[in-house]
Amino acid sequence: xxxxxxxxxxxxxxxxxxxxxxxxxxxxxxxxxxxxxxxxxxxxxxxxxxxxxxxxxxxxxxxxxxxxxxxxxxxxxxxxxxxxxxxxxxxxxxxxxxxxxxxxxxxxxxxxxxxxxxxxxxxxxxxxxxxxxxxxxxxxxxxxxxxxxxxxxxxxxxxxxxxxxxxxxxxxxxxxxxxxxxxxxxxxxxxxxxxxxxxxxxxxxxxxxxxxxxxxxxxxxxxxxxxxxxxxxxxxxxxxxxxxxxxxxxxxxxxxxxxxxxxxxxxxxxxxxxxxxxxxxxxxxxxxxxxxxxxxxxxxxxxxxxxx
Amino acid sequence: xxxxxxxxxxxxxxxxxxxxxxxxxxxxxxxxxxxxxxxxxxxxxxxxxxxxxxxxxxxxxxxxxxxxxxxxxxxxxxxxxxxxxxxxxxxxxxxxxxxxxxxxxxxxxxxxxxxxxxxxxxxxxxxxxxxxxxxxxxxxxxxxxxxxxxxxxxxxxxxxxxxxxxxxxxxxxxxxxxxxxxxxxxxxxxxxxxxxxxxxxxxxxxxxxxxxxxxxxxxxxxxxxxxxxxxxxxxxxxxxxxxxxxxxxxxxxxxxxxxxxxxxxxxxxxxxxxxxxxxxxxxxx
Numbered sequence: 147x148x149x150x151x152x153x154x155x156x157x158x159x160x161x162x163x164x165x166x167x168x169x170x171x172x173x174x175x176x177x178x179x180x181x182x183x184x185x186x187x188x189x190x191x192x193x194x195x196x197x198x199x200x201x202x203x204x205x206x207x208x209x210x211x212x213x214x215x216x217x218x219x220x221x222x223x224x225x226x227x228x229x230x231x232x233x234x235x236x237x238x239x240x241x242x243x244x245x246x247x248x249x250x251x252x253x254x255x256x257x258x259x260x261x262x263x264x265x266x267x268x269x270x271x272x273x274x275x276x277x278x279x280x281x282x283x284x285x286x287x288x289x290x291x292x293x294x295x296x297x298x299x300x301x302x303x304x305x306x307x308x309x310x311x312x313x314x315x316x317x318x319x320x321x322x323x324x325x326x327x328x329x330x331x332x333x334x335x336x337x338x339x340x341x342x343x344x345x346x347x348x349x350x351x352x353x354x355x356x357x358x359x360x361x362x363x364x365x366x367x368x369x370x371x372x373x374x375x376x377x378x379x380x381x382x383x384x385x386x387x388x389x390x391x392x393x394x395x396x397x398x399x400x401x402x403x404x405x406x407x408x409x410x411x412x413x414x415x416x417x418x419x420x421x422x423x424x425x426x427x428x429x430x431x432x433x434x435x436x437x438x439x440x441x442x443x444x445x446x447x448x449x450x451x452x453x454x
Numbered sequence: 455x456x457x458x459x460x461x462x463x464x465x466x467x468x469x470x471x472x473x474x475x476x477x478x479x480x481x482x483x484x485x486x487x488x489x490x491x492x493x494x495x496x497x498x499x500x501x502x503x504x505x506x507x508x509x510x511x512x513x514x515x516x517x518x519x520x521x522x523x524x525x526x527x528x529x530x531x532x533x534x535x536x537x538x539x540x541x542x543x544x545x546x547x548x549x550x551x552x553x554x555x556x557x558x559x560x561x562x563x564x565x566x567x568x569x570x571x572x573x574x575x576x577x578x579x580x581x582x583x584x585x586x587x588x589x590x591x592x593x594x595x596x597x598x599x600x601x602x603x604x605x606x607x608x609x610x611x612x613x614x615x616x617x618x619x620x621x622x623x624x625x626x627x628x629x630x631x632x633x634x635x636x637x638x639x640x641x642x643x644x645x646x647x648x649x650x651x652x653x654x655x656x657x658x659x660x661x662x663x664x665x666x667x668x669x670x671x672x673x674x675x676x677x678x679x680x681x682x683x684x685x686x687x688x689x690x691x692x693x694x695x696x697x698x699x700x701x702x703x704x705x706x707x708x709x710x711x712x713x714x715x716x717x718x719x720x721x722x723x724x725x726x727x728x729x730x731x732x733x734x735x736x737x738x739x
Contacts, residue, residue, distance in 0.1 A: 173637035174557035181550035196583030432579040
């Protein structure tokens with residue numbers, strides 16, 4: 147339009163450019179506003195309310211301000227640490243297993259060694275389309291003697307005392323559910339990232355006579371590392387929040403009410419009605435989660451070459 | 455590009471992949487097969503194959519009519535929660551993501567980093583505080599109590615932003631402005647069309663996320679008439695596990711299959727949006 151064609155040296159044009167600029171700032175804000183309202187309303191404010199709540203103790207329905215006493219109690223609460231230990235153990239075993247499993251699938255899909263990779267991709271991805279609670283119920287039944295064909299087959303083979311739901315094994319059984327749910331999804335994430343990699347490097351390496359494993363290890367995997375770390379961080383966050391699977395499984399075998407931190411928070415709030423303490427637990431858990439992702443980003447993230 | 459691999463290792467890799475595929479598919483196969491069985495057959499005929507007499511229809515009738523159709527109601531609730539949340543969340547996230555990508559003023563950067571950081575706030579850590587908020591707003595045990603918190607999708611904002619960065623060329627927007635379009639028209643007529651793949655993806659993610667959400671409705675809702683299907687299945691499972699009521703395995707299993715179908719369908723329908731076909735070339739054409 148005329149405004150843009152005119153030289154901005156003239157006063158009139160300057161003013162109208164300025165007006166246009168202000169208008170753009172206003173539009174930028176208006177576009178943001180709806181999201182900001184729900185974000186502040188249902189993300190930021192709850193955090194403030196929750197923190198406020200955690201500073202009180204309720205005695206016969208009357209709230210008493212106790213400063214950080216609830217937090218101090220959380221840090222010295224053996225049940226909280228037991229739960230934390232469970233999810234840390236879960237994370238240390240399940241995440242590496244799942245990530246390596248997903249990486250292998252992604253690389254093999256990417257190399258097109260296997261025919262029918264489209265069908266395979268679909269089948270591997272399927273569990274992600276299943277609601278988490280359904281996955282937990284489904285596997286829970288597959289762990290339950292009497293209804294499960296797997297337990298039935300094991301019994302048939304003479305392993306009559308084997309159980310998926312015993313105290314020592316149940317964490318592994320929960321790991322299996324989570325692995326089943328998320329491996330396919332993660333391998334698709336890796337696969338998409340691999341497909342976005344520039345082909346020139348691979349072509350050049352092939353011409354130079356590099357083998358498939360060399361290409362994977364020297365070129366593709368290093369380029370994939372940022373994606374791997376993103377998946378890793380989200381997995382750590384998810385592990386610390388473990389709730390659905392153990393909650394459903396606890397209806398099929400007995401698990402302590404503090405089995406994972408989130409089960410502890412839920413039971414503290416809704417079985418024992420101790421909202422204040424549960425709020426403090428939530429904050430400490432969030433703190434640990436942040437700490438874990440921060441440490442991962444700080445120390446485990448692949449160092450970029452500064453000159454690059 | 456085809457990498458040369460000897461036939462023998464190709465065969466063994468294929469064999470391993472078949473095993474892996476069985477691992478991922480078998481539980482679902484078992485679930486579907488089990489929906490054809492009566493309660494008695496689930497225990498007497500545990501082989502993972504169709505029973506002698508198929509009872510799928512009988513199970514479905516029982517599922518949808520039990521307790522004057524409470525499952526039907528749960529399913530309708532699920533559609534309401536997931537649909538309303540996804541529409542709202544997608545709208546908000548698309549507008550915000552576009553704004554962050556295409557206006558990119560200094561004052562917006564801090565806000566963006568806060569939103570980005572909130573992706574790493576575990577959603578479950580928010581559930582209890584949200585419960586307290588909803589209690590003070592008298593929204594406990596209401597539809598709004600579940601929908602309102604589900605409208606926030608920081609990841610959706612991030613996704614739209616990175617997509618708009620590459621997929622919506624500045625030159626195209628500038629051209630529309632020169633033609634006299636207002637900022638809103640630029641967004642609605644030009645940018646929003648190019649953003650469609652991102653929008654569809656955000657819709658899919660938020661729909662699936664709300665459909666699958668368990669912790670939030672578990673905390674917010676206490677009367678079963680407001681339950682989504684996932685929560686209803688959990689209710690039946692806990693009644694069933696107590697063991698003194700009627701056995702409900704067949705209904706839980708059939709209900710689980712039914713609650714999964716809409717998700718499977720939306721994944722298949724929106725498959726192509728999972729991978730962004732960036733329209734970065736659209737300005738040169």
